Amino acid sequence: MDHLHLRYAGTSVLLAFDAGEAEIVHWGADLGGSIPSLGLLSPPIPHSAYDVPVVAGLLPQASSGWLGRPAVRGHRTDDGGVPGIAFSPALRVVSAEATLDGRGARIVQADAAAGLSVTTELALHEGGLLEIAHELTNTGGGPYQLEELAAVVPVPGDAAELLDLTGRWCRENHPQRQTIRQGTWVRSGRHGRTGHDSSLLVAAGTTGFSNRSGRVWATHFGWSGNHEQYLDSLADGRRMLGAAELLGPGEVVLGPGESYRTPVLYAAYSDRGLDGITDAFYRWFRARPHHVDTVAGRQRPVVLNTWEAVYFDHRLEPLVELATLGAELGVERFVLDDGWFRGRRDDHAGLGDWYVDESIWPSGLTPLIEKVTSLGMEFGLWVEPEMVNLDSDVAREHPDWIAGPSAVSHKDGGRLPLEWRHQHVIDLANPDAWQYVFGRLDALLSENSIAYLKWDQNRDLTEHGHAGRPSVHAQTLAYYRLLDALRAAHPGVEIESCASGGARVDLGVLEHTDRVWASDCNDALERHTIQRWTEAVLPPELVGAHVGPTHSHTTGRVHDISFRAITALFGHFGMEWDIRQATPRERETLRRAIALYKRHRALLHSGVRVNADVTEPHLALHGVVSQDGTEALFAAVALGTLAAEAPGRVGLPGLDPGLEYRVEAVLPTPADGDWQDTFAHVSPPAWLADGATASGRFLAEVGLPLPILRPEHAILLHVTAVG
Ligand code: DGJ
Numbered sequence: 128m129d130h131l132h133l134r135y136a137g138t139s140v141l142l143a144f145d146a147g148e149a150e151i152v153h154w155g156a157d158l159g160g161s162i163p164s165l166g167l168l169s170p171p172i173p174h175s176a177y178d179v180p181v182v183a184g185l186l187p188q189a190s191s192g193w194l195g196r197p198a199v200r201g202h203r204t205d206d207g208g209v210p211g212i213a214f215s216p217a218l219r220v221v222s223a224e225a226t227l228d229g230r231g232a233r234i235v236q237a238d239a240a241a242g243l244s245v246t247t248e249l250a251l252h253e254g255g256l257l258e259i260a261h262e263l264t265n266t267g268g269g270p271y272q273l274e275e276l277a278a279v280v281p282v283p284g285d286a287a288e289l290l291d292l293t294g295r296w297c298r299e300n301h302p303q304r305q306t307i308r309q310g311t312w313v314r315s316g317r318h319g320r321t322g323h324d325s326s327l328l329v330a331a332g333t334t335g336f337s338n339r340s341g342r343v344w345a346t347h348f349g350w351s352g353n354h355e356q357y358l359d360s361l362a363d364g365r366r367m368l369g370a371a372e373l374l375g376p377g378e379v380v381l382g383p384g385e386s387y388r389t390p391v392l393y394a395a396y397s398d399r400g401l402d403g404i405t406d407a408f409y410r411w412f413r414a415r416p417h418h419v420d421t422v423a424g425r426q427r428p429v430v431l432n433t434w435e436a437v438y439f440d441h442r443l444e445p446l447v448e449l450a451t452l453g454a455e456l457g458v459e460r461f462v463l464d465d466g467w468f469r470g471r472r473d474d475h476a477g478l479g480d481w482y483v484d485e486s487i488w489p490s491g492l493t494p495l496i497e498k499v500t501s502l503g504m505e506f507g508l509w510v511e512p513e514m515v516n517l518d519s520d521v522a523r524e525h526p527d528w529i530a531g532p533s534a535v536s537h538k539d540g541g542r543l544p545l546e547w548r549h550q551h552v553i554d555l556a557n558p559d560a561w562q563y564v565f566g567r568l569d570a571l572l573s574e575n576s577i578a579y580l581k582w583d584q585n586r587d588l589t590e591h592g593h594a595g596r597p598s599v600h601a602q603t604l605a606y607y608r609l610l611d612a613l614r615a616a617h618p619g620v621e622i623e624s625c626a627s628g629g630a631r632v633d634l635g636v637l638e639h640t641d642r643v644w645a646s647d648c649n650d651a652l653e654r655h656t657i658q659r660w661t662e663a664v665l666p667p668e669l670v671g672a673h674v675g676p677t678h679s680h681t682t683g684r685v686h687d688i689s690f691r692a693i694t695a696l697f698g699h700f701g702m703e704w705d706i707r708q709a710t711p712r713e714r715e716t717l718r719r720a721i722a723l724y725k726r727h728r729a730l731l732h733s734g735v736r737v738n739a740d741v742t743e744p745h746l747a748l749h750g751v752v753s754q755d756g757t758e759a760l761f762a763a764v765a766l767g768t769l770a771a772e773a774p775g776r777v778g779l780p781g782l783d784p785g786l787e788y789r790v791e792a793v794l795p796t797p798a799d800g801d802w803q804d805t806f807a808h809v810s811p812p813a814w815l816a817d818g819a820t821a822s823g824r825f826l827a828e829v830g831l832p833l834p835i836l837r838p839e840h841a842i843l844l845h846v847t848a849v850g
Contacts, residue, residue, distance in 0.1 A: 128315030130165055131223060131279045132158070135230040136410075138396050138786040142232060143168070145619060147219045149185040149234045149247070154257065154280050155344065155396045183281060183365050185247060186261070188237060192216035194310060195335070195359040195367060199245065199263065200274040213271060226250070238307030242267020245276075254410030257394040265381035273379040277371035278392035282344045284364055286331035290401075291356075292660050293324045297648035297681050298759060299629035300327055300660035305367070313357040315373060319552075319588020321351050323630045324560055327664050329368060330404060334644035338738040341401045346370060347408070347421050347664055348633035350390035351803075352603035359584025368394070375597025390635055401663060402780075404701065405736050409666045412649055413733070419621070419641050421668045421732035427642075428459030428505060429721055432581070432673060435649060437678050437705065439466035439473055441487050445707075448499050452706050454502035456714065457721035460701075461499045462507035462581055467492065470519065475549045478514045479521035481567035507579030508571070512564045513606060514550045521563070522551075524717075530554035530588070530602070534595030547586035555605035556593040565612055572617045573731050582610075582640070584626040598815075604636075610639035623671060632661060642669045642699055649675025650682040650704055651694040652839050658698055659738065659749065661789040667751070668732035672698025674717065676705070686839055687801035688713045689794050693762050697731065697749070699817065700724040705731075712800035723793060723843075737781035745769055745838070748777050754824070756783035757848040765836035776830035779846065786848045790831065791818040794843040805840040820849065 132404050133140040134157055141153040143165045152168055170180050181192035188197050202214045218236035221244070226233050231250035237243065244264045259278045265271040271689055289307050291314060292300045305312075314329075316322045330336075330345035348354055348370035359367040370392050379387050393411075397403025412418055421427060431453040437445060441463075450461050469484045471477030477484075483491045492508075499506045514527060522529060526536040530552045533541030543551060571577065591599050610622060624636045625644035632643045645661045648654060654672065661670055672695040678685050688709075690795045695701065702717070709717065724731075734751035741748055746769060750761030761779055782788060792815050795802045811834035819831055824844075834842060 130162060131225055131232050132162055133230055133232060133251050133664050135251035136253060136255035138251055140249060140251060140257060144220050144223060148182055148184050148191060148236060149220055151185055151281050157396060165687050177572045186218055186245060186278060188218060189215050195361050198277045200277060201272055203271050205271055206268040213241040213243060216243050218245060252411045253414040254407035255396060256407045256411040259392045261388050262296045262386050264716040265383055268383055272377060273381060273387055274374060275371045276387060276389050277369045278389055279367040279369035280394045282331045282366040282368050285333050286344060287334045288332055289358060290330045291326040292328055295323050295328060296627055297646060299323050299646050299655060299657050302660055307360055309360050309362060311357055311359050313355055316354045319353060319591045320626055321631045321633045325357055327632060331368060336739045337400050338402050339740050341400050343396050343397045343401060343404050345370050345404045347393040347634055348390060349393060349635055351636045352599045353766040374600060378597040378600055402737055405663050408664045412666050419668055424743060426728050427668050427699045427732060429457055430460045430462060431458040432464055432701060432703040433464040434464035435676055435703045440630045443494060446495055448707060450499050450502055454504055456718050458504055460505040460507055460579060464509040473484035476516050477517035478511055478516040478550050481571060492575055500576060506576060507581060508577050509581045509583060511583040511585060512568055513553055515553050516550050528553050528557055528560040530591050532590040532592045544590040550586055552588050552591060554593050556598050556601040561605055565609055568613055569616055572620060579621045581623045581625055584631055599653040607639050634803045644670055644671045649673055650679035650684050651686050651691045652684060653682060655766060656692050660814050662736060667698045670698040673701045673703035675703055687804055688716045689799055689801050690839060693794055693843045696724055709813060716799045718792060727760055735781055739777060739780050741777055743769055743771060743774055746774050752781040756786060759846040762776060762841050763846045764841040765838050767787045768838045773835050774833040778828060778830040779826040782826055784824035788823060788826060788846050789818055789820050789849045789850050790844055790846050792842055793845045805837060805842060806834045807837045809835050
């Protein structure tokens, strides 16, 4: 066999074996059934170069002439008499077989002299999403110290621009874009968690690729620990998009027969811009058997979270008032945030002591939980299980459970990492510490009627060690194990991944949790961009989105209720606001927004995400179109003052050109207090009052004149097929 051709959902991956090692010679558009003899792809040999063609392998390696970043890096200090050879392996194919009815492949490559074997699993999934993971085994006689095992995919020469995401606390997932040039571009994450600045997506595309056009090759690295993502662009014109776990010195030392498995590299190809990449990820997510059930049965409940409502001020009576008002408005899940456990009156103490604080909850959480459930809502609870304050009983009793760079505890002279929000990290690689944390959470879930855990994580894992060695790798796996053990013991309990907002948002954690908290910023303006790019990869049903206070706590901006509600509607909708302070008109609009969410959540959480290409810099038009094209919701959003006097006509993308549609504005309406405000007290276009009827083709190609939106205002349009 000289090649394997994986084909699925419009994507091809062509693997060649001519050179003795595996090489992805094509990843992109479906190639059809006929593949020529692949010898024709053998490149010319340039001047001042190796005398043989260089192979850009599935595991690029120097032994085949690859001068870029190698996939396997490691060495042996004791290699049983063959010094040195393991530092530069020459891996060759031992076996290659098709799997998953031709959608996948398993390839074993080995170098017996180096004592290394690598098994690679590739699989094309729904939406054409490609998964790649390697497992390296030490087949030699002595220990092998692994420095890096990377997964890569080739990107063709016509990809000219690179887009990735970055951010910080309260400003996650903002795009940055650049021209691809020669050299290696690297994004490193040393946070010990995914990181606020981690790139959820790395996308290389043809010149000017946009939301709806251009060819794009994109990757995501499914890991919640240290990592690097890179684009290696070589002098010979070849490019590799890659990612690897960033291992600390001596962090992974494999004894004979031991293995290391990489996190999964996900790769999506689109010939219709970024929306095609998004579609591939959504289809993959939604095809998972454990994906939250959004269409039938269990739809995403409306959440009321207490954080920005009461912070640490936990008192039964106001919380009951909040819950009662929430239930009246239509809330379905009430989440008690930070502040309920022993000693936790502010953020200086208590983490680790996962017992209900008797001084503020003398009868435990039961009175609140009973009230919440009697109002017909589920109860959710905030926890931060991987963390510990020095001011806690657990830290006083078990100083050796606190992770740090020293082999001994700080009580025995060891050094602790710098404090961050007055807290440290529990060493989950210590089986006793892991068991303690599991035991406390298990007890809380067993003793109380809790349907949901908001699992927070509020510091980076810096200088994170176990027994004097770096151990973010072990910690991350132990954290995943903890989630799995709790889910197995308490099936049905949903878990949210929160980390000071969106510092742990990745496909690795989402294999063990049910939604993410995208950001601590509930300012709808900021949130619009954060959600647009978080949802470039994650479907909205996995992205918590809350209506925040009128006066944003994190930015100080003031936004109308309809703008805040429209923004939150494009996620897993909730609110995080002392709604007792809301004006009667705000409450009315909130009630209507909740009803709209309930009416449309099956559509919002199953449909195709679309983002129009709009030239007006401060205008966005995005939406969700049902899979059968018969219904859609669109939001037109003014992110700032518009350059033109009026936004003009904007096409509605993604509708069926052959269907006739009715378009109606559903939020705000003339009944809402902010209707006049939204349109700058200027009459909106005539069609807005009674709606418009036109074909999908007309709506896409000609579009509808949008109202003159005031900056930081939005309008929600409901579109249904008629006739
Ligand atoms: C950070 C989270 O992101 C917030 O939503 C809130 O839960 C606080 N931690 C509580 O300490």
